[in-house]
Amino acid sequence: MGKIGAVVLAAVVLIVALAAAGTGAMLSAFGDADTQPSRAALNDIPSEYLGLYMHAATTCPGLEWPVLAAVGKTESNHGRSALPGVRSGVNHAGARGPMQFLLPTFQNVIARHRLPKGGATPPSPYSAHDAVFAAAAYLCDSGARDGRDLTGALYSYNHADWYVSQILAQAQAYSGSAAFGADAAPASAALQAINYAQGQLGLPYEWGGDGPGASDAGFDCSGLTKAAYSAAGIPLPRTAQEQFDAGPSVPPEQPLKSGDLVFYGDPSSGIHHVGLYIGGGMMIDAPRPGKAIRVEPYRYQGDDYAGATRPASS
The missing domain is CATH 1.10.530 (Lysozyme)
Incomplete structure (x- = not known):
């Protein structure tokens, strides 16, 4: 040698x-x-x-x-x-x-x-x-x-x-x-939430799903964000509408931060979807039946983006 x-x-x-x-x-x-x-x-x-x-x-x-x-x-x-x-x-x-x-x-x-x-x-x-x-x-x-x-x-x-x-x-x-x-x-709680969500990539969308367990194989959109922030020690309500209402809201003029929750729908008549923003214009979300949890743009053509909240600051 x-x-x-x-x-x-x-x-x-x-x-x-x-x-x-x-x-x-x-x-x-x-x-x-x-x-x-x-x-x-x-x-x-x-x-x-x-x-x-x-x-x-x-x-x-x-x-x-x-x-x-x-x-x-x-x-x-x-x-x-x-x-x-x-x-x-x-x-x-x-x-x-x-x-x-x-x-x-x-x-x-x-x-x-x-x-x-x-x-x-x-x-x-x-x-x-x-x-x-x-x-x-x-x-x-x-x-x-x-x-x-x-x-x-x-x-x-x-x-x-x-x-x-x-x-x-x-x-x-x-x-x-x-x-x-x-x-x-991002704040440490936001980073923990992102890390958790990344670990779920590829799992199936499941309506009402709270993650792999006795009966659930995957998540729906708000089940994923709730589980992600639960892993970071921050409890969230169960539905997208409830999470939107829980805030705290990100003012529209402020840039998003990694870990923000991004919502879709009409604030006055109903929020129907939520994703976890990870930076660079991208989010992790459970999109809809038949699709796996994935990374995708948080803004897309024809979307009905309604705003964002920042649970890590609450």
Whole structure:
């Protein structure tokens, strides 16, 4: 083994040892005052993944580990998602693994970047080690190096404005200090609600549904928003009309924030639909019978948008 290989192997052994020793050891090895995890990060990120994010970020000057962690959270809840394509197979778009790589993209990355030892042989997008290091390399090549164009790098990872907004907000919540991008992160309750709703993507619309349980397989629109905010410790009424009435309302002249509830219908005669705004003009909602919970624009041609409320501020 050459000198470089020995150094890489030693670093991998260190990560494994630190993960076994606990989060505090990882912080002293890889974190500084500006990038130590927030309490939300420590509570949410498995130690194995936290070590990988911290180590992989050091391979790209200017890339902060909370950004990698935010990608991992959004793509697969740090490998914990049971959706197709995370542990085996592919999702509807052909992506696979905890960082949700398309196979040609992953193969292109590992052809240009030799991944550190410690993953699969040959490297696999299903390996947390390989996927996280490949994601760091991909973001670095796409603009994250030296902080040149982080938003552009994230947009390259997933071509959606809402995705960039979500990653930057999650990264700020994980860092506990540094701001990533121009937009302020949503309140912690709003972020928890968004994270919950993201975990329900792909479930079926079910009239009166309150989520997977003894009798319900999915949600209706207000069942989803109620469950999302319940996960954040904020109780909401059950129906879209009741949630609209509960407020507090967002004045029409104010911009929406991630976590706002957006409503459709006529305030005077009845509200019939609600979604959870996630930034970038997008929302998560349970649209209607026959459709799965999905991300879609909160304004669309012919809509009857009625306004928004901000439960996290109540």
